[in-house]
Amino acid sequence: MHALDEIIIFCPYCGEALDVLVDTSAGAQHYYEDCAVCCAPILFIVSEDENGEYVVDVKRDDD
Numbered sequence: 001m002h003a004l005d006e007i008i009i010f011c012p013y014c015g016e017a018l019d020v021l022v023d024t025s026a027g028a029q030h031y032y033e034d035c036a037v038c039c040a041p042i043l044f045i046v047s048e049d050e051n052g053e054y055v056v057d058v059k060r061d062d063d
Contacts, residue, residue: 005054012060013040022046024054032061 003025009018016037028048032041045057 007056009042009056009058011035011037011040011042012058012063013042014038022054022056 003023004021005024006019006021009020010016011018013035014037016035018036020033022044024046026046029044029046031044033044034040035042041061043059043061043063045059047055047057049055
């Protein structure tokens with residue numbers, strides 16, 4: 001079963017706030033998703049912190 005968490009991120013290209021769903025049941029992961037506003041490829045980095053909470057970091061493709 002998938003655990004989808006709804007979070008708000010800011011596009012690292014255009015700065016727009018985006019409401020996205022992240023599947024935290026898959027554990028730590030890296031994947032790309034296009035910005036719904038400017039269509040640029042955003043790198044999503046999902047990891048677990050020392051408290052077992054999932055952390056989502058977003059980066060530009062060229063970072």
